[in-house]
Amino acid sequence: MSRLRVYITTRGAMLIVVLGIGFIFLWTIRSILSPLIWAMIVAYILDPVVDWMARRLRVRRVLIVVLLTLVLLGSLVLTFFAIRFILVRELRDLIFSIPRIAGDIQDYILGTQRIDIFGVIIDPNDLRSEISRAIQDNMSGLGRMALPFVVRAVGSVVPLLLFLISTFYLLLDFDKIGPAIVNFLPRRWRRDIIPLLRDSERVLGSYIRGQVFLILIMTVASWLVLTVLQIRYSLLLAIITGVVEIFPVIGPWTAGGIAVSVALTQPTALFNGSSTLLAIAVGLAYFSLRQLEDIFVIPNVVGKVMELHPLVVLFALTAGSYLAGILGLLIAVPIAAVVKVYLRFVHQKLIEEEQAEAREYHGADE
Template sequence: MEQKKIILPNVVKILVVLLIIISIVFIMIIGRNLLIPLLLAGYIAALLTPLSDWLERFKFSRTLSSVVALLTGLIGILGLLAFIGFQVASFTRDLDNVGDKLNTYLQDIEDFLSDKLQIETGIGEGIDKDSIIELLETNSGSVADVIFSTLGSVTSFLLMTVFIFFFLLFRSHLTKFVAMLFKKHDPENVKEKIRGLKRVVQKYIIGVFKVMAILAVVNTAILFGLGIKHAVFFGVLAGILNIIPFLGPFLGAILPTIFAFLTKDSLWYPFGVVISFQIVQIIESNFLTPKIVGSNVNLNAFITFLGLMVGSAIWGIAGMVVIIPTLALLREIFSLDESTKPFALLFGEEESEKTKT
């Protein structure tokens, strides 16, 4: 006896999809403190897996190789955070005369508006220097807060560390578990697809790190050439913030521009910073990222922008950092099955006629 297929009305299908989306967003908001460390740990573990595999070739046990790989990753993360923290705390010492310079600029603006446009704004009276220094120190400290907020609290960092260790330790076990979920498919084929997804994540993260390193060196060299103090800090910070598409390059140029404006005698220095960073950004977006990261992401601009907005609204800075590799991973997963390939097409870039041919 044939079973009758139940055909749902389109309105019901739409309501079911909306209900699923709302449920996922609700779970992401409620489980923020657990899901963010879990997702970050998964990406970091995927990056550290080749190191653990390499150690096991030299007769290291799975536990020992996982511990060594974890410690290597933690040393790198903590070293970077310590560098940023010390630099943020130290560069504010060069802001002693910012109040006088800013008041001079304000007085020039007041004179121009008064002479040319007959407008009295009162900004020429100046701003208290101590208030300016306090404001700059607060804002500069917020830069470190933004970076540390990606990992969250100390508890979240420790939780992420535990997750990384377990992901490395039980990576083969998790692969077998996923393969058993797809009983109708060849287990070896499923495992190969899982390894392919892992390679996508690894290549994306490594490619992003390469672009960040290149931008850090180039930005630092530019700032050194312009004579901007703390060029290493500003260059590295701009390279790190480039991980956030669209907004990252803009955020990375703000602080050195303001610092050059307040510490240099000429306005050509901040203009030089803005123009140089803009040129670097054009080269990065049109040459470096397409060549180095390549097709490992292959997300269209609309999905990328929408993902950034959703990630920022739900998880803040951490959401903006993890959303792009997550969307890239989802695109690869959707492309594995015929029923979900339309979603992969929606996420991906539009193919040109030459590519189709």
């Protein structure tokens, strides 16, 4: 049976130890890493823009980073003040409509007659009263939650500042990170590791930039569809649709379910006033958008670089959610894709080692 020969220098052994200690340390403080991870994602997305502007304008990188940071902050502030009144109004209306929506959905599913299930009598009116009471109890508790909410909001300023500062410095020195990693590696590793890092960068770049584009496309497209169909809270639902695109498989179904639920419980002048037909139209529209996304957008934007089986994606999402919550859901798929790149690399090295041993064996026989 062939054996894989591994040559480890002192520097290589130190590198492995440092990486192991670093991984343990990062895992210990994983709960506070979210701002840094978001900063790395944003810096990764904006780095090509900074490089292009620095070349075209022929100015120092630090000036471009400062200018771009100010422009982005200004754009975010202007956008927030432009849409905040619409969003606040739609969010408030949606929250206070939850009891009515729940009751309408119950009437649609159960009707108004008592139901006998194996001798157990279910009265829809009693069930509606219980649901409304539970929702109202939770709504009344919102006032008591105001102070803790304010405290958490103030506490979130620190992670926000950490995110902004980290993004600034990462953009400032992003072009130096790659060479620093390569210089730290033992020389005999570089011939193999550099292509591996490039493949990993290609996978991550394709995924992150593709997701940003998908968010923009789905937000605009769903807003247009919901506006044409005269769905309430169209802007809020469109933003939710775009944001949940970052959660593969789960996100699109969640967004479609929310939009259909709202359509099912609102009065409409379309389809002869039938909310059921309106909900079906919304469902078909979301299904069509998803199909167009899968056929035209994803192959051309993200490409086939991910090459992950749907079961692998589901397992990665489940594991990511269990280990790191929402952040785990965000990074599970790209991490799985990078792991696949590394496994392919190890497999290729094993094959090359077997072929080398076979050549040595046949050469010795001759």
